[in-house]
Amino acid sequence: MASKHLNHIEPYSPQFGTMVPLSGQKFLRTCVLWQIVRFIAINIRMTILILKSHH
Amino acid sequence: MARLVVMGGGVSGHTAATFARDMLDNDHEVVVVTPNSNWNWIPSNIWVGVGGMSKEEVIFPLAPVYEKAGIDYRQAKAVEIHPEGNKDSDTPYIMIEYTDKDKSGEREELTYDYLINATGPKLNFGATPGLGEGTNLGEHTVSVCTADHAEHANHELNACIEKMKAGERQTFLIGTGHGMCTCQGAAFEYIFNIEHTLKEAGVRDKADIVFITNESFLGDFGMGGIHFKMGGFATSSKVFAESLYAERGMDWILGAHVNKVEAGKVTFELLDGTIDEQEFDFAMLIPPFAGVGLEAFAKDGSDITGDLFAPNGFMKVDANYNAGAYENWKASDWPRTLQTPAYKNIFAVGIAFAPPHFISKPMSSPNGTPINPTPPRTGMPSAMMGKAVAQSIVDMINGASEPTHTASMSEMGAACVASAGKGLFSGTAAAMTVYPIIPDFEKYPGTGRDLNGTTGELGLAAHWVKHILHFVFIWKAKLKPGWTLIPE
Numbered sequence: 001m002a003s004k005h006l007n008h009i010e011p012y013s014p015q016f017g018t019m020v021p022l023s024g025q026k027f028l029r030t031c032v033l034w035q036i037v038r039f040i041a042i043n044i045r046m047t048i049l050i051l052k053s054h055h
Numbered sequence: 056m057a058r059l060v061v062m063g064g065g066v067s068g069h070t071a072a073t074f075a076r077d078m079l080d081n082d083h084e085v086v087v088v089t090p091n092s093n094w095n096w097i098p099s100n101i102w103v104g105v106g107g108m109s110k111e112e113v114i115f116p117l118a119p120v121y122e123k124a125g126i127d128y129r130q131a132k133a134v135e136i137h138p139e140g141n142k143d144s145d146t147p148y149i150m151i152e153y154t155d156k157d158k159s160g161e162r163e164e165l166t167y168d169y170l171i172n173a174t175g176p177k178l179n180f181g182a183t184p185g186l187g188e189g190t191n192l193g194e195h196t197v198s199v200c201t202a203d204h205a206e207h208a209n210h211e212l213n214a215c216i217e218k219m220k221a222g223e224r225q226t227f228l229i230g231t232g233h234g235m236c237t238c239q240g241a242a243f244e245y246i247f248n249i250e251h252t253l254k255e256a257g258v259r260d261k262a263d264i265v266f267i268t269n270e271s272f273l274g275d276f277g278m279g280g281i282h283f284k285m286g287g288f289a290t291s292s293k294v295f296a297e298s299l300y301a302e303r304g305m306d307w308i309l310g311a312h313v314n315k316v317e318a319g320k321v322t323f324e325l326l327d328g329t330i331d332e333q334e335f336d337f338a339m340l341i342p343p344f345a346g347v348g349l350e351a352f353a354k355d356g357s358d359i360t361g362d363l364f365a366p367n368g369f370m371k372v373d374a375n376y377n378a379g380a381y382e383n384w385k386a387s388d389w390p391r392t393l394q395t396p397a398y399k400n401i402f403a404v405g406i407a408f409a410p411p412h413f414i415s416k417p418m419s420s421p422n423g424t425p426i427n428p429t430p431p432r433t434g435m436p437s438a439m440m441g442k443a444v445a446q447s448i449v450d451m452i453n454g455a456s457e458p459t460h461t462a463s464m465s466e467m468g469a470a471c472v473a474s475a476g477k478g479l480f481s482g483t484a485a486a487m488t489v490y491p492i493i494p495d496f497e498k499y500p501g502t503g504r505d506l507n508g509t510t511g512e513l514g515l516a517a518h519w520v521k522h523i524l525h526f527v528f529i530w531k532a533k534l535k536p537g538w539t540l541i542p543e
Binding site: 007009014015016017018019020021028029030031032035036037038039041042043045046048049050052053054 | 297513514519
């Protein structure tokens with residue numbers, strides 16, 4: 001079955017040797033509700049990083 | 056009364072000066088010497104370079120901010136350091152040369168008790184023939200290193216878009232303009248913003264977009280790469296970065312030292328020694344950085360520049376500069392207090408300090424040409440160094456005998472939000488955290504970093520974070536209410 005969500009990738013090109021996102025992943029990247037969750041997660045992560053970095 | 060002189064008013068210098076002023080009693084003096092009249096939030100230059108922001112949105116004049124803060128501001132560049140004074144006086148001083156229009160070219164001696172070198176980089180366009188002359192950008196390429204450069208880049212981009220709308224095909228070449236560049240992150244952000252902008256303009260199908268880099272693999276970022284926890288794997292940033300380029304249909308050239316730029320064409324040498332060419336209609340190539348060219352003199356007038364500075368012009372601090380080969384490198388080689396060994400009242404922060412060695416593994420072509428990303432030390436680490444050194448100096452002015460605060464890149468993390476396109480609902484960015492910046496294979500066997508603190512993801516949320524940070528950091532730099540509460 002054809003993967004309609006994928007553009008053609010030239011076999012044996014450098015691009016052929018890596019992972020490419022499928023439609024579900026692409027959707028989540030700009031899905032506002034999911035991204036609000038990620039926004040909170042990123043901020044928590046960065047806050048922890050900042051707290052660990054100050055001496 | 057003590058006088059602290061800060062050379063440079065960028066991220067690290069401005070942070071150091073403003074925190075020192077905030078923490079010191081008013082009978083002490085803080086002086087900032089910077090050739091620029093404006094402060095620039097450099098991360099947003101990327102958006103100026105694609106028309107997503109105006110130049111005015113990323114800069115503001117320094118004079119009123121420093122006047123309000125009680126900081127003595129000299130629009131001048133430091134040219135000499137005399138850490139022992141001269142034959143007439145033991146008081147250390149720097150020689151400054153004014154750059155403002157009223158006193159342009161005038162020189163003055165400025166004495167100090169404590170000195171912070173936060174001069175940032177010299178944009179060394181002249182290192183690559185055709186890329187520019189000295190610190191001046193040439194005519195064949197564009198840059199996003201300054202707000203003015205970014206504005207010009209947007210103008211050129213728009214000209215290309217018009218040609219594409221008229222049916223002409225265009226090749227965009229973005230990346231590093233020399234084998235010894237750092238700041239691959241800026242090129243990474245710009246190429247994705249170009250791609251996003253072309254898509255929004257409806258001309259993406261008329262564009263060939265190529266990334267050229269001195270990294271030996273995509274995602275090295277001058278940090279030897281990063282590993283993220285992803286889908287149950289410790290996944291290399293190589294996979295993360297390659298995936299982004301592949302998804303957007305962009306090609307890449309790795310391990311490249313651009314050795315000549317001509318109208319519409321670059322010539323480059325690869326790590327395998329081959330020489331190749333790439334044509335372009337639009338090119339943004341990051342220049343290599345060097346120290347700003349400060350000279351230092353002893354009391355008797357003899358030149359001691361080589362004692363204070365590494366050959367690349369960056370200032371030597373409390374780092375281990377004798378680590379030797381890559382196999383011997385340790386996280387502990389990296390400086391902690393940023394104090395110069397010879398003069399306890401001189402510190403260097405941000406790009407101005409000389410790293411002990413690269414972070415990425417040194418590589419060169421069979422012809423002996425070094426092709427190696429140099430260590431990034433901008434943004435968050437830069438500001439953290441500025442604050443730590445300001446705190447140490449304040450304590451030393453108040454009686455401490457040694458620096459009391461440290462900011463080692465081997466003990467701190469960095470948060471980096473790399474834009475991949477601007478838009479309230481269509482934008483994306485890569486939010487990355489890395490801890491520590493310098494891999495420590497003794498403490499974190501395996502990848503050299505704490506996998507719980509080293510993360511990466513692409514999405515709209517990261518774009519929101521980057522956009523909010525634009526306003527937050529400009530608020531902080533303007534010293535508006537609550538600025539001291541905003542972390543670096």
